Amino acid sequence: MLKSNKHVFWQALLITVLIFALGLVFGVYLEGIRNDNANIIFYQSEANLFDTLALTYLLNSQELSCQELENVYVNFADKVYEEAKNVREFDDSAKIISSTIYIHKKYDLLRTILWINIAGVEDKCKDINSVVYLYEYNTDDLNKKAKQSVFAKILNDLKDEKGNSFILIPIAVDNNIYSLENFIDSKDIKEFPVVIIDDEHYIYNLTSVQELEKYLK
Amino acid sequence: MVEFITWIYLFYMFIALYFLILFTLTFIQNRKEMFDYPKLTKDYSVSVLIPAYNEEDSIEGTVKSILDLDYKNVEEIIIINDGSKDKTKEIASMLEKKYGKVILFDKTNSGKADSLNQAIKLAKGELIAVVDADSYPSQDSFKKMVGFFNDVKVGAVTTRIFVREPKTFIQKLQSIEYRVIAFSRKLLGFLDAIYVTPGPLAIYRKNALEKVGGFDTNNLTEDIEITWHLTFEGYKVKMSLEPYVTTVSPNKFKQWFKQRLRWNIGGMQTISKYKKYFFKKGMLGFFILPFFTFSLLLGVLGLGIFIYRILRRLIVSYLSTKYSIESEVAIITLQEINFNPSILNFFGLILMILGAVFLLFALFYVNKSLSKKDAPFVPVIFYSIVYMTLYPIILITSLCKFLKGGKHSW
Numbered sequence: 001m002l003k004s005n006k007h008v009f010w011q012a013l014l015i016t017v018l019i020f021a022l023g024l025v026f027g028v029y030l031e032g033i034r035n036d037n038a039n040i041i042f043y044q045s046e047a048n049l050f051d052t053l054a055l056t057y058l059l060n061s062q063e064l065s066c067q068e069l070e071n072v073y074v075n076f077a078d079k080v081y082e083e084a085k086n087v088r089e090f091d092d093s094a095k096i097i098s099s100t101i102y103i104h105k106k107y108d109l110l111r112t113i114l115w116i117n118i119a120g121v122e123d124k125c126k127d128i129n130s131v132v133y134l135y136e137y138n139t140d141d142l143n144k145k146a147k148q149s150v151f152a153k154i155l156n157d158l159k160d161e162k163g164n165s166f167i168l169i170p171i172a173v174d175n176n177i178y179s180l181e182n183f184i185d186s187k188d189i190k191e192f193p194v195v196i197i198d199d200e201h202y203i204y205n206l207t208s209v210q211e212l213e214k215y216l217k
Numbered sequence: 218m219v220e221f222i223t224w225i226y227l228f229y230m231f232i233a234l235y236f237l238i239l240f241t242l243t244f245i246q247n248r249k250e251m252f253d254y255p256k257l258t259k260d261y262s263v264s265v266l267i268p269a270y271n272e273e274d275s276i277e278g279t280v281k282s283i284l285d286l287d288y289k290n291v292e293e294i295i296i297i298n299d300g301s302k303d304k305t306k307e308i309a310s311m312l313e314k315k316y317g318k319v320i321l322f323d324k325t326n327s328g329k330a331d332s333l334n335q336a337i338k339l340a341k342g343e344l345i346a347v348v349d350a351d352s353y354p355s356q357d358s359f360k361k362m363v364g365f366f367n368d369v370k371v372g373a374v375t376t377r378i379f380v381r382e383p384k385t386f387i388q389k390l391q392s393i394e395y396r397v398i399a400f401s402r403k404l405l406g407f408l409d410a411i412y413v414t415p416g417p418l419a420i421y422r423k424n425a426l427e428k429v430g431g432f433d434t435n436n437l438t439e440d441i442e443i444t445w446h447l448t449f450e451g452y453k454v455k456m457s458l459e460p461y462v463t464t465v466s467p468n469k470f471k472q473w474f475k476q477r478l479r480w481n482i483g484g485m486q487t488i489s490k491y492k493k494y495f496f497k498k499g500m501l502g503f504f505i506l507p508f509f510t511f512s513l514l515l516g517v518l519g520l521g522i523f524i525y526r527i528l529r530r531l532i533v534s535y536l537s538t539k540y541s542i543e544s545e546v547a548i549i550t551l552q553e554i555n556f557n558p559s560i561l562n563f564f565g566l567i568l569m570i571l572g573a574v575f576l577l578f579a580l581f582y583v584n585k586s587l588s589k590k591d592a593p594f595v596p597v598i599f600y601s602i603v604y605m606t607l608y609p610i611i612l613i614t615s616l617c618k619f620l621k622g623g624k625h626s627w
Contacts, residue, residue, distance in 0.1 A: 005407050008246060009504075012239035019238075020231055027560035093559040095223045142529060146536030153546040208545045 027096045034090045038103045041083050045076075049110050052076050056117055066125030070167070073118060073128070077167045078159075080110055084170075104137070105175040112180040115169050119199055128198075129166035129216050131155065134184065135193040137172035148193050150206055155195070157209045166216055223561065225522065230564050232515065237571055243404045251403060251582070252459045255364035260290040263359060263420065264342030268297045268332045272350035273304040275465070279350050280312050280319060288359035292342040294319045296350075297333070300326030305350075329416075330432035330439040337423070337431055345421045351465045352417035353381065358460035362420050365455040372425035372452025373444065375402070375414040377583065381463035387473050390600045391466040393580065399458065400579035406456035410504045413441045414454060418462035425452050436490070438483025445487055448501040449494065458583075474611065481615030484509060517616060520609035576601060 052072055058064040084107040091104055118130050133155055135148045152170070159168050173184060173192055187196075195203040197215040244251075265283050269276055276296065283294055296309040298321060309321045322336055337345060344366060348354060354376075362374045377399040380392040405411050414421070419440065426432075429446040432439040444454055467473040488510050494502040495510075541548045580597060 005243070005246070005409075008239060008242050008408065012235055012242050015238050015242070016231065016235040019234065023560075023564060027563075030560060030563075095559045095561050096219060142532045143536055146533050146540055149533070149537050150540040150544055150546060153541065154544055157546055206540050206544045210545075 024096065031094050031097045034094070035097065035103070038087050038090050041086070042103055042106055045080050045083055045107070045110060048076050048079065049113060052114070053117060056121060066121075066127060069121065069125060070128045071164065073114065073167045074164045077111070077114060077169055078164075080107060080114075081159075081168060081170065083107065084111075104172070105177065108172050108175050108180070109177055111169050111171045112177055112183065114167075115171065116179070116183060118167065118169075122199060130196075130198055131158070131166050131168050131212075131216075132196040132199075133168070133170040133193065134173050134189065134196070135170065136174045138174055144193070147206060151193050151195065154206070154209055154212065158212050161209060162213065162216065222522070225518075226561050227564075229515065229519065230561075230568055232511075233568050233572070237568075237575060240401060240404050240575065243407050247404075247407045250407075254361040254457045254459055255367050257360065257364045258367050261344045261363050261366055262290050262292040262342040263288070263344045263346050263363065264292050264340035264423075265294045265346045265348055266297060266333055266336045266340065267294065267348050267350050268299055268329045268336075269301060269305050269309065269350035270299040270326065270329075271301045271303045271305060273301075273308055275351040276305055276308050277312065278353055279348060280316070282353035282356075283348065284316060284318070285356055286354065286359050287356050288363065291318060291359070293340070295336050295339065296321050297336050298323045299329070299332045300324065328434060330434040330436065333439070334431035334434070337426055340423065343423055345423050345426060347416065347419050347421070348462070349416045349418075349464060352378075352462050353464075354418050354462045355460045358418060358457075358462060359420070361460040362457045365457065366420075366422060368453065370451070370453045371422070371455055372447040372450070373414045373419055373421045373454045374457055375411065375419045375454070376457045377461040378415055378417050379461050379463045380466045383466070385468045387470055388466050388468050390603065391473070393597055393600045394604065395466075396583040397576055397579045399456075399461075400583050403456045403458045406454070408504065409448075409453055409500045410508070411454040411456055412444055412505045412509060413438070414444045416440050417464040421447075422452070425450070433490075436483055436486050437479050438487065441480075441483055442487045442490070445491055445501060445505065448505065449491065449498055451499070477611045478615050478618065481611060482619050485513070485615065485619040488513070513612065513616070516609050516612045520613060523609075573598070573601065 055064060055069060055072055084104070087103050087107060091101060094101075115130070115132055118128060122128060122130075133151065135151065136144065139145055139148070155168060155170070158166075171180065173180065187199075189196075189202070191204055193204075195212070197203065197212070201215045203212070203215075267276070267279055267283075272279075280294060280296070283291065294316075296312065296319065298306045298309055306321070306323060309319075309323075312319045313321045320339075322339065324332065324335065327335075333347060344363065346359065358376060362376055365371050365374045378395050380388055380395055383389045383392040402411055421443075425447055426443075429443070429450055433442040433446070436442040447454060467476050488506065491501065491506055492510075495506055496502050538548050576597060
């Protein structure tokens, strides 16, 4: 009886490994589903971006007004903003497979293209209001983390108040996007987080929603 | 890439799951023998030793509970008065005069272990029963414990401990705890991995005690040390689940905390003494020692990680609140709450449910043989939460005191 009782240690180990492996497989499957969903949403946004870019070319042919273009930009930026928020949640919950990080990166890339594109048409459409928020996605600096969370709330409140009157583009700067890095370098920005309003005003310190409103045209 | 912290969480979950499955399998494989006890083939003579220090309130009750036993061959009841400052000596003297089997062994104070060692030399029985002076063995206890000594390899036998008339909240929590411990100790008994023969009632083979040189006078938990020593020498330690002994438990939080510190420091002293036998010497080196040591290390590490992460969150929350107030925005928004549980949340929840089921089953099972069943559901859940929260604090305090060294008091 004693000898057979000792086998229970190995039996328990075997069952534990089995259950644990099944749990991990289930975890990978579950996170995979979330990943696939995020990817599908992303592909839709990607198509929307190309549509938006194509519209920009029409600006030269006089068939499209700056106001119409701004509306398209705003809608697109808002859509991406909401989607990216969901991806961020998926990303925070992804523990075993980490591919949502790449989806997050792709969203940042979309927004970088949007930002560069808006900068390109600002000469022609001077009334377009853009608010670009540059932050660090992976920072260990607790003060910066807190500051970024408050900046996000301020911008969210600003968006709630001013609605479609400006294009909000939050972009994480630490996702190794070379075009973004170059664009930031060209603007000589060294410190994050920063809020850039209409490519003119660089706000590094936390401020109230009312103060930010003053910078908008 | 999977984060380091995720690996740690997964490791903890694996260990928890392993022990849950180990205990469940052990129960399934031995469920028919849980309350079994070997029939008496010989009337072993038993000397009962009652170490007593300031036990005027309970000593008479303890002696009477032993005199009431249905085991006939109790050779003697030796009350060891360890220099009590109250009326323990007078009461013991009165009992000695009244009952022929009672012997008073009066000595100057030298601690429980030394008192027992001195009394072992005087004892005439083949078996030595150690009974705390505030504990009352059930009438059938000896009869249902002594049979285990038919196996010559058995060096000690222990039994269930119940809290006598739990009144305060802390006593009720301990009452639940003792019942769960009884269940898991029985399961460990099937694996020859019992790591303590607690003071309220344990019976030892006298020549086994003599072989190991008696109780360790330098250890705060002589009952843990003697069990490890007996296992080290190749003796088996068994648990008889059918009988029981009732004892008093601390009724105030401070006393309870102090008692737990003593248990943990004693455990650490024992680990330190036997550390060179890691993965040597049978169940002691391959299970008891690693089980004890890793529980300690994992507890400390877990608490460290928990504190680190909580502190970080608190700092971020504080700064975020401060900045939010300065910037006139909401302190907390719905957006900051993540409604997507991670797979670790699922695993954790499943483990918690399985743990709770095990706990409730253990209570139900231990209660099954009792007429009075006092382990209601709410205190059980509360006990689990309170105990799990406080245990790491006790662990850290014990570790600090142990590492600091010096003489630890009772």
